[in-house]
Amino acid sequence: MSERQTLPSWQKLTQLAQQKKSQHMNTLFAQDSERFNKFSVELPKLLLDYSKNRIDSETMTSLFALADETEVAAWREKMFAGEKINKTENRAVLHTALRGSCDKNLVVDGKNVTEQVEAQWQKMESFVNKVRQGHWLGYSGKRITDIVNIGVGGSNLGPQMVTEALKHYSDNSVNVHYVSNVDGAQIVEILRPLDPEKVLFIVSSKTFTTTETMTNAKTAIKWLTASSFDESAVAKHFVAVTANKENAMKFGIEADNIFEMWDWVGGRFSLWSAIGLPIALDLGFEQFKALLNGAHEMDEHFINAPFEENMPVIMALLSVWNTTFLGFQSQAILPYDQTLHMLSAYLQQAEMESNGKSVSWDGKKIAYPTVPSIWGELGINGQHAFYQYLHQSNNIVPADFIGSVASVTPVKGHHETLMANFFAQTQALMTGVNEAQVRADLKAKGRSDEYIDMVAPHKVHQGNRPTNTLLLKRIDPVTLGNLIALYEHKIFVQGIILQICSFDQWGVELGKGLAAKIQQELETKEISAEHDCSTDSLLRYYLSAK
């Protein structure tokens, strides 16, 4: 038994989970008309209703006790104070400093954090203004019209998700494109219509070693210099964002064109740093700062609100309750706002790369389920695709429903239809419909007894499926900053409770190393004897079929 499992709150929650497994939320709602008031939190631009979970006051009290017993508050303090809580990499975790949420005197590795951040803000602002106002010119003297961001994982998903979400706030001074896949099909399609004289590339890579990014960046350089006939054009068309300045310079990026990030910013938490440069180029620096301010607001809430009213803490506790105690192994992210169409892809990396682990921070095997697999899609599209599974499969998938009170693109009649579905789905997932109700309904419609007997079992919905509802006032840079930081802190709290080092990602290394070896074998056509017979045969088939 691990240390966590010996905690009084853990043991209590284990008992409660047994009861709650057989209790229907319909009963809980019938017993307590105050559930919404008890189990919701309202912030100025964001409401969380978590009453449609298999919880009651006793469950929540025990969950809050778990947060106390696992010392969430002390760990939160350590994170904001710049302690090296990323133990396996011996690094501080300070993405919050990128939005001004740290002590102005904080020093990490001998350098003042705020001064470093502010220097990069200044550099970004001046660069962004030059490009957007047409003062930064390409090699032939033309203004930049298109930005191509080359990066993958955290150096892509965050900025691209935000660019998509805030599209309506762009004045189209420049067009922003994203290349992440090493499949040449993507970069070719993006570059085909562009004019090399007017394109600016951002090579975004914390490590500046990632194969996919380096391969795409080399192709981009070739494409540019095929047009300019001169390598000196690279200085006018390439900038980099990295924590590895040396590698970026070796690659051929001018020192002045390099924006800095630091070891204390994890890739998947880095959109607030210069990794967010494409966002700032698209929206202007003011709006980028508004996004940071939105995240700062959530930092303040996370630091100051008591656990009972603390949105990220509550969401983390519910995730642990649903996954570790009730045993639900996946979670759906279902935005009902078109602008958030990349949110589930973004959260997949944020949560699964952070907490998808089975060894505790002190190197011991974890004996309990940790985090669910995260998946999702725009909810309204999902309704016509996989919601059948959400409503009636044997697997229960807790879901976050995310919608907005006002649309950024109001079109008469559309928003009400969208939101009617949003509210209907969480109600249906919770209440379900039992066989007696199905039969009565069919009878009232004049159906024959024979037909009712045949169809009734298929129309039963068990319900009792947990959901959180997040209702934003309206998507804008500030609310989006609120939302992203909410999930970041949720992930942090989950990690603390589950005893996971959330800020490393050793699980991506094994495949990377093997791929590098296999790439050599494919190039030399000499297959090593080290492979298993499946991989060996696949490689031989591939080479002979080429």
Ligand code: F6P
């Ligand atoms: O392979 C996973 C990963 O290391 C992520 O953690 C990271 O966000 C991504 O690759 C990209 O890394 P980099 O920014 O160093 O290119």
